[in-house]
Amino acid sequence: MLDRIERHNDTLNAFITVTGDLALEQARKADDELSQGKDCGSLHGIPIAIKDLFATKGIRTSCGSKLFENWIPEYDAAAVTRMLDAGAVLLGKTGLHELAYGNTSINPFFGAVRNPWATDHDPGGSSGGSASAVSAGLAYAALGTETGCSIRQPAHCCGIVGHKPTFGLVSTAGVQPLVWTMDHVGPLTRSVEDAALMLGVLAGHNPDDPYSAKNTGVDDFDCSGVRLDGMKIGVVRNFFFDGYADVIDVVDAALETLRELGARLIDLELPNVEQASREARITFAEAFAVHADNLEQNPEAYSEELRGRLAESESIRASRYAQAQHFRRQFTKECEELMSKCDVLLAPTATIAAAPINDRPEDYRRNAWKNTGISDFTGQPSASIPCGFTAKGLPVGMMFTGRLFKDRQVLQIAHAVQQATDWYRTPPDFS
Structure with a gap:
């Protein structure tokens, strides 16, 4: 794996920092433990690979920013601790949009991450380095974050999950952080x-995190054992299918495949979804609050693009933000009720x-970002899987979204689709 990174990272720019010596040390330790019959965990x-937004003890954590370009934390992020405790080997830290505030991985300080399906194309963002690395076989899996699209949209662009x-x-x-009440951590x-x-490794309450959920009733994420036959899949045509025909046609063809496999497709309409998209953008007022002090003290450490976005966030009035949060509660309730009609x-x-x-x-x-942003706003679980390719050979993803804390059900249905199709088996022509 390190050999592949050495051969291909100059082309893809997927990694900002490669931790080769550490990875070899961890791998040797894992081999020794396994030879002694000691199993340290499921990983x-x-x-x-880990998106360079997670604090990693003793390892530079740039956050894709000039502001943090030489920061070496003295602690690990909670998710990193869980991964390492489960036995994972850390290959390095992956590239991202500056401070994760964007849906590309074109970074003014660390360069553009490239898509292994077409190296003159962006891999999506902001977790594009993680997606590119997994898609190109530079890592078996990666950690990403999402506030508006940053796990699922790169997965869509790079043909992965x-x-x-x-x-x-x-x-x-x-x-x-980017937006405290919409930030998520998840796998690619x-x-x-x-x-x-x-997810089985990552999930769990953290008493030191005020946003960590308690008593979720979720402790098993086994995704096997579900068949598509008879599964009720709701298809919301309004808003979500408005876009480029080369992508929509691929998803429509995938829907017909699911119908042929026995899934029950139910046409549904989600009221107020356009307003939800607008209110989600209002919630990005939090981004200015996150960065206000650093922006005042060190504005030159932010790119012109990011300063502009933060200025947009600063301009949102407190009363407007409060209205958005009130609407958010109502809309989430409407989404949960709609999903009672389907799986x-x-x-x-x-x-x-x-x-x-x-x-x-x-x-x-x-x-x-418009489609993914809705479930970031509501907090509902959602998984993107490959579902085909455009005429130009670019990957297309479709996402399954479930009710709050029904992550296992979302993954079970996504797995059933994956097992019945071959879309995910096609790798990029990248060697």
């Missing part, structure tokens, strides 16, 4: 079963495929 000896858990199911302690993997395995909702993960790094359409930002 024992598995090489993983990305699961955004229920809000609070996985602790965000030790992760550089090549298969649904690997995502479920990682999960299905939609395109994004309504645009990966775009050229130097030639993104003007509407790229909206089409990249």
Whole structure:
């Protein structure tokens, strides 16, 4: 794996920091333990990558920012601790959009991460380095974060699996925040079963994290044993299917495949979803609150693009933010009620495929995040899996979204689809 990173990272720029010596040390220790019959956990000896937004003890954690470019934490993020305690081997820290505030991985300080399906294309963001590394076989799995699209949209762009858990199911302690009430931590993997395995390690209450959920009733993420036959899959046509035809056509074809496999497709309408998308953007007022002190003291450490986005966040009035949070509670209740009519909702993960790094359409930002942003706003669990390719050979993902804390059900249905199809088996033509 380290050999592949050495050969291909100059092309993909997936890793900001490679921890080769540490990985070899951890791998040797894992081999010794296994030879002695000692099993340290479900990730024992598995090489993983971690988005460079997670604090890692003794390892530079740049957050994709000039502000933190030389920061070496004295502690690990809670999710990193769980991964290492389960025996994972750390390959390095992956690239991202500056401070995770964006849906690309084009970084003004560390360069653009590239998509292994088309190296002149962006891999999505902000967890693009993690997605690129997993897709290209530079890591078996990776940790990502998501506030608006940053796990599932890169998974869509890179033809892999990305699961955004229920809000609070996985602790965000030790992760550089963006929007406190919408930040999530989750896995990027090549298969649904690997995502479920990682979620089983990551999930759990953290008493030191005020956003960590208590008494979730969730402690098992085994995704096997479910058949598609008779499964009720809700398809919300309004809002979610408005986008680029080359992507929508692929998802429509995938829906017909699911129907042929016995799934019951139920057409549903989600009221107020356009307003929900607007209110989710209002919630990004928190981003300015997160960065206000650093921005005042060290504005030159922020790119012009990010200063502009933070200025947008600063301009949101407190009363407007309060209205958005009130609406959020109501809308989440409506979504939960709608899902009583089906097992999960299905939609395109994004309504645009990966775009050229130097030639993104003007509407790229909206089409990249509008679908995923809804369940970040509500906090509901959602998993993206591959479902085909555009005529240009770019991957397309579809996402399954469930009720709060029904992560296992979401993964079970995604796994059933994966087992009945071959979409996820196709690797990029990248050697």
